[in-house]
Amino acid sequence: MSVILHVEDDLGHALLTGRVLERLPFACDVKLVTDGQAAVNYLNHAHEFADPASSPRPALVLLDLNLPKVKGLEILKLIKGSEDLCDIPVAILTTSDSAEDKRICFENQADGFLTKPGDYLELVNALRQVVEGLLVKGVPSKN
């Protein structure tokens, strides 16, 4: 089963994304962390995430940008700058629709960028496209 590391501090957004991921045509194991430091710890198998059995390497990271403690962009840089982690696809999930944010994320090798829409069905479709594209087909999404 594919493991998705979901980094999101807004619990409402986490629930929404969780509902979309539950309804994917294939099963996945979603690991939710709610701040940037926890994401860094997870990826580095540090502290409470030391056991690879309960904290396996993710096949995809869904990453918010505005996070407590460590910002999403820093986590993206950490992943893409690491020999061990750089092949994990990272999709940015954010409320930001700033072209500058998008540019910086792609410059730092983000594999997808999704501005969360205000419509649930739109969110379902966009998120499915990103997740399926990256997880199943390995195709970067420039949505």
Next chain:
Amino acid sequence: MKFGENNNQDLMRQIEDLQKQVNDLKTTLSESEDKFRRLTDSAPVGIYFNDAQGKAVYINNKCAELVGVPADNALNFDWIPFLHPDDRDRMVSEWENAFKNSTEFHCEYRWVHQDGRIVWTLGEVIPILGEDGKAAMFIGTLTDITERKQAEKERESLIVQLQDRTAEQERFIYTVSHDLKSPLVNISCFADLAELDLNSGDQVSAKNDLAIIKQSALRMRRLLDELLEISRIGIKKNQEEVVNLNTLIEEGIFNLSGLIKEFHTTIEVESDLPDVRLDKQRFIQVIENLISNACRYSRSANGGSIVKIGVVRNTEKLTCYVKDNGVGLEADYLEKVFGLFEKLDSTSDSTGVGLAIVKRIIENHGGRIWAESEGLGQGTTFFFTLPVEKQ
């Protein structure tokens, strides 16, 4: 009349004429010199003559005043020590070049007067060439440009301030738009979900969806209230007044008595704190925010933290502190905590605006705020400086 007598008389007349001409020339020269001195001494610029070796042979009063040497003894002074140390090498090199090539030059440099005052001058030097084509002397003028330099400095500082302000505004708008969108996404998406859940008869899920909508709307309201508050800080200024620090802190504690009781927090305030001049209402907000943080981030879920408030004596400025024995801060977050919407704990109901408000109020009072902590579990101390009211 003898022949010789006539000749002598002619000669005497010629000598007398010559003496008269010499005297007339002396008078004209003296008058001319007098006019020249009057002219140069009343000139608004410094004027000086240097010989071919660079030694001053004449300087007017204004020049002595600008350089900072006594006017009656100016020719005996070496000017170099009066130049600003940072300008000396440049000036020496300009003069060396002028001596060598008999060329003119102009440049801006500073003089340091005995009272420490710095005078900026624009110096212009032209050579007077002798028959051999080399400089026989140099005529120099000094124009006082201190006011212009000060205006330039003020203008540059204003430009930097304006750029900082614009960048801060841009960051503010970006952050605000991002953080306000978050609850909106929840509200609209969960409204869609509630409809879907109701259509499928899943009332329990629909109820949960509505609860999230309500929570998000309340959060949005709090965000808007606090944003309004932070934007008002820069615009609306209350009257500054002299107040005793103990009185102010007591008022803040009184306003928070409910929260302090709920979190079982003990507050210890030093006695005999000094008087301060500040915007009282805003400063009470500072105290309230810092105490409220100390209550909420105490180590145990039931609170029970101890908060100490006082001043650090023997510092140039008055430095106040609010020290708690709560969860503490890791070094990486000591500065971040003051950022707008910066939350270190995703589970807390804080909006991340409180400490940004505190920072803005303190900075508006010309002070500085910072946090110190030995690390997680070691408590945190917030320090801030305040303008002290001299007794």
